[in-house]
Each structure stands twice: as structure tokens, then as C-alpha cells.
Amino acid sequence: MRPVTIIAAIVVAAMLVAIPLFHNAFLTAHATRILIYVIFAMSLDLLVGYCGMVSLGHAAFFGIAAYTTALLSAKAGIANILIGLPLSMLAAAAGALVIGLLTLRTSGIYFIMATLAFAQMLHFLVNDSDFFGGSDGILLLTRFRASVGNTVLLDLGNATTRYYTALVATSVAFAGLALLVRSPFGRILQGLKSNEQRMRALGYPVARYKLGCFVIGGTLAGLAGHLYATLTSLADPSILDWLHSAQVLMMVIIGGLGTLIGSAIGAFLLIELIDQSAELTDHWKLIVGVVVIAVTMFGRGGLVGLASLLRTSVFGARASA
Amino acid sequence: MQLSTFLIQLLNSVQYGMLLFLIASGLTLTFGVMGIINLAHGAFFMIGAYLAFQFTRFWGWPLPAAYAGAVLAVVVLGACVERTILAPLANRDHLDQVLVTYGLILIFDELAVIGWGKDVLPAEIPALLRGSVQLGDMVVYPVYRLVLAGVGLLCAVGLYLIVAKTRLGMIVRAGSFDRSMVRALGINVSPIFSMVFGLGAALAALAGVLAAPILSVSPGMGDKIIIIAFVVVVIGGIGSIKGAFVGALLVGLFDSFGKILFPTVSSLIIYALMAAVLVWRPRGLFGKTA
Numbered sequence: 001m002r003p004v005t006i007i008a009a010i011v012v013a014a015m016l017v018a019i020p021l022f023h024n025a026f027l028t029a030h031a032t033r034i035l036i037y038v039i040f041a042m043s044l045d046l047l048v049g050y051c052g053m054v055s056l057g058h059a060a061f062f063g064i065a066a067y068t069t070a071l072l073s074a075k076a077g078i079a080n081i082l083i084g085l086p087l088s089m090l091a092a093a094a095g096a097l098v099i100g101l102l103t104l105r106t107s108g109i110y111f112i113m114a115t116l117a118f119a120q121m122l123h124f125l126v127n128d129s130d131f132f133g134g135s136d137g138i139l140l141l142t143r144f145r146a147s148v149g150n151t152v153l154l155d156l157g158n159a160t161t162r163y164y165t166a167l168v169a170t171s172v173a174f175a176g177l178a179l180l181v182r183s184p185f186g187r188i189l190q191g192l193k194s195n196e197q198r199m200r201a202l203g204y205p206v207a208r209y210k211l212g213c214f215v216i217g218g219t220l221a222g223l224a225g226h227l228y229a230t231l232t233s234l235a236d237p238s239i240l241d242w243l244h245s246a247q248v249l250m251m252v253i254i255g256g257l258g259t260l261i262g263s264a265i266g267a268f269l270l271i272e273l274i275d276q277s278a279e280l281t282d283h284w285k286l287i288v289g290v291v292v293i294a295v296t297m298f299g300r301g302g303l304v305g306l307a308s309l310l311r312t313s314v315f316g317a318r319a320s321a
Numbered sequence: 322m323q324l325s326t327f328l329i330q331l332l333n334s335v336q337y338g339m340l341l342f343l344i345a346s347g348l349t350l351t352f353g354v355m356g357i358i359n360l361a362h363g364a365f366f367m368i369g370a371y372l373a374f375q376f377t378r379f380w381g382w383p384l385p386a387a388y389a390g391a392v393l394a395v396v397v398l399g400a401c402v403e404r405t406i407l408a409p410l411a412n413r414d415h416l417d418q419v420l421v422t423y424g425l426i427l428i429f430d431e432l433a434v435i436g437w438g439k440d441v442l443p444a445e446i447p448a449l450l451r452g453s454v455q456l457g458d459m460v461v462y463p464v465y466r467l468v469l470a471g472v473g474l475l476c477a478v479g480l481y482l483i484v485a486k487t488r489l490g491m492i493v494r495a496g497s498f499d500r501s502m503v504r505a506l507g508i509n510v511s512p513i514f515s516m517v518f519g520l521g522a523a524l525a526a527l528a529g530v531l532a533a534p535i536l537s538v539s540p541g542m543g544d545k546i547i548i549i550a551f552v553v554v555v556i557g558g559i560g561s562i563k564g565a566f567v568g569a570l571l572v573g574l575f576d577s578f579g580k581i582l583f584p585t586v587s588s589l590i591i592y593a594l595m596a597a598v599l600v601w602r603p604r605g606l607f608g609k610t611a
Contacts, residue, residue, distance in 0.1 A: 289427030
């Protein structure tokens, strides 16, 4: 790693740790939300950027975990995230396994549409059923905590604790994914993206690797979904809408496919873009739409691609001069 | 179920199916011939509905002029979008196409809000076509819905004739089979693309114009129906007009009878149908096996 990268990483880490010290309630809550979407975007980047599986239904797993969390707390009174977190991630993993088994038989645009169809099924399932709170969703009045026995380790009623919980989860997810994509398993996924036929010819059980990738991505999306439900105290059908899946896909693209840090930056930028333009005008969708089109059409490789292009053109010119 | 209920649901299925076919046929053509996924196709449907409302209610145009004007305006808009934004995307991967057309959806929805506001507009059934007719002994059915089904069927027949019998149709069929080969044979595909895209936009606009009194005219009306139209296209097999027709009828049937037989889960039945079809035939009912 180059020294510049290391210094930048340390600065960013310090800034992230320092955010609650400003005692600005809005800033802390806003940063918490961004961190959740960083996890969500990275989990999709694993599918799209590393393995080449364009899913337009990734919100399904986010939603499964959020609703599992909500149901556990509303119907069973479980407020302990040490129980809720594993259970909701497990639910997301199970969902990803079933949906993956069915959708991975297809490829290309059929895969895009098949993943979308399953997410829509879940959307309508919760939207039309009283058990899931219908179109209003489930408002969580629980004060979430992490506790062993009667000892409370974390009290998530506190905004600062919520932020640090999200920060730790994001860091763990980032480190885990970074290790995963450098592992032999990750190399195989990248091989699948560049040439599936060749990987099959080399004797790799392609279907199993793709399913594994799909389930890991879904489980991590579940982590984001669980955090979303506990930290925003809400699970509503809009998180299962296809526009939500499209939004997270956009985050991955803005940042740059197949670069985890890129999807993190993309999540930050898209949320900022939406929030800032919403502040500016009621018609923020117009601004976001134009930016989305411009970035996709002209900024191939996203911001990370743009940055490396800039670096090679600047440093490359200097080297040859 | 009573026989009369059954017959009415059957008519509903055909009517809804034909509406979906008008939208889905454009989608499947755009994908088959140009290789482009156009999520923004629903915007043409929405704009058609809004313009027809604008022309009839606010400007007081006579009905045929308003309808034709709305469809024509959408065709012009579609041609502009195709030339400037979609044509350069033809050789990019699906991901880019999904995102750019998603951006277009945001823009068109917001423009509709700017132009007509967020509220649902009350489009009315034209006076001439109000009321119901007695069909046989036991069924009474609204005239307007019959007309809608009839127009859809007419368009389906017309489209079939174009695709099966004309030179343009031949190129379209060849194009959805192997695009680069068509080009290699010396056919200038660019104007063909525009024509096909314009035709698709026109059909979607027509669907919007006709559906306005039945569905609600509101921003985002295109987002809902476009996903269902995609379900139709995927069930039928992408690129196949016949597939879109059969898929539209199937979705119409499952939707209408689902609402009666399983009211609590009716919205997700068509997605379950699509999932089942894909598990059985991963490339849809009439998709080419590559």
C-alpha cells in the first residue's frame, strides 16, 4: 500500500470515530444512516462487481432482515440484538439461498428480472398483509440493547451508541469482504465474472460458487437491514420496493464496480446528492436523474475509475516527460 | 364461482391482458431488435395518459384529435430519447442500460409532477363510450372496457401482420435472432431501430391514453405497470411478439382470477407465475434457446 493511501485511510478513520464528538444529533443520525447503506452497497458490490451477477432485487434481503427484526421485537418482545442480529441475518441467508437456487438457473436480463420479481413478491406480501403491518409497516417502539443475562452491554436507545454500533459493523463487514475477495474463493468469483465458460472448463463447480456468493451478499444485506430496523425503528414496504434495489445498485455504480471502497464512497455520495438536492428543491429527482445518467454514460468505472484514470494520466505524463 | 362471475373475470382478463400487451410489445421489440432494456418505457405510457388528459380536459380538443396528438407527441419524444440517449447504449452492458433508464424514470416522473402536480387526476370515460352492454343472458359489461380489449386485439393483429408479413418485420425478426449478422448483411439498422422504437413508444402511449379513465393518472403510474409489463415479457421470452401476447393473456388471467380466488395474496400471484415459468424454462415460453 502506498503511504498516501495509508495516511488517507487513517484520516478517514479518525474522522469517522470523531463524528459523535460534535454532539450534533442530526449529524450522528445521518452518519449512522450512511454507514448502513455502505454495508448494503458493499454487499451488492460482491455480487455485481466481483461475480458479475446483476441483481435488481437485492433489497429483498435487506427487507427480510428488517422485517424479521421488527417481528421479533413487536410479536415476541425480543429487544436483544445479540439474538435479533443473528436470527435476522440467518433469515436473510435462508431467503438468499432459496431465491438464489431459483434465479441462478437464469442469466443476463432474465436474471435481472427474476431477482426483481422475487423482491416484488416480498414487497406485495408485506404490503398486503396485516401480519406485516400492511403499507404502514411496523413501527418499533422497543428500546434495543445488547445484553447477556441481566447485564446490558450496549444501550441502543442512545444515538452515540447506535452510531458506534453501525461503525463497528461497517468496519467488520469491510474487513471481511476485503479478505474474502483476496481469498481463493474471491479469485474464483472474479474469474467467473471475466469468463464463466472458462472457469467451467477448468472444472470449477460454477453454480455452487455463484450460489455461495449470492448467499454471502444476501446475508450481509441482512446485516444492513437489521441495523436499519433497529436504528431507525421502522420496517416498511418501501424498503422492499424495486426502486430501493435500483438505488443501491446506483451507489455501487457511482463509486465504481468491484472496488469495495468505491461502493462505500458511492453510498455516501448518492445519499448526500439526494439529501442536498432535496433541500434545494422539491424536484430533487430531476437533479438525481440527470446525475445518474451522466455518471453512467460518461463516467465508466465510476469515481474510482475516474481517479485512477486521472492518476495514470498525470503521473504517466510525468514519467514519460 | 358462478358462471356469470367467471365470464366477467374472463373478459377482465382479456381486457387487462391487452392493455399489458400494448406496453409489453414495445419492450420486447426494443430488447429483441436493439438489445436495450428500457425501464423508462413506462414513462411513455404515463405521458400518453397525461397528454390525453391535458388535450381533452384543459384544451377541449375533440377526442380523436386529442388521442392522436398524445400518441404523436410521445412518438416524437421517444425518437429524441432513442437518438440521444439509448442508441449510444446499445453496445453497453445491461447494467448501464438499467441505470440510465432508471435515471430517465426519475426525470420523467418529476417532470410530470412539475407539469401536473402530485395529485391523481380524474380522467373520465368519453361520453360516447359510457354505459354497459348486455352480453348474452347473464353478463353486463362496460362498453369502454370492451373497446379497450378490442383496440388491444386489433393492435396485436396489426403487429403480427407487420412482423410476419413485411420486409421491416423480417428485419425485426432477424435482428432479434442475430443483430450483428443483420448488420453484416448490409442492412442499415439505425433507421430501423428508430422506427421500431417509435412504434413501441406509440403503442405504450396508446395504452396510456386508453387506460387513463380506468387506472389513475398520477406520476409514477408508469413505474407500477412497467414492472408488470416486464413480467409479461420475461414469461413470454424476450424478443418474441407471440410470447408477449401469450404472456399478457396469462398475466391477465392470473391477475383477474387471483383477485377473486385468493384476494389476500393477489398482487404477488403474477410474480409467482413468473418465477414458476423461469424455473421451468429459464428463457421464457417462446424465448430462443441460446
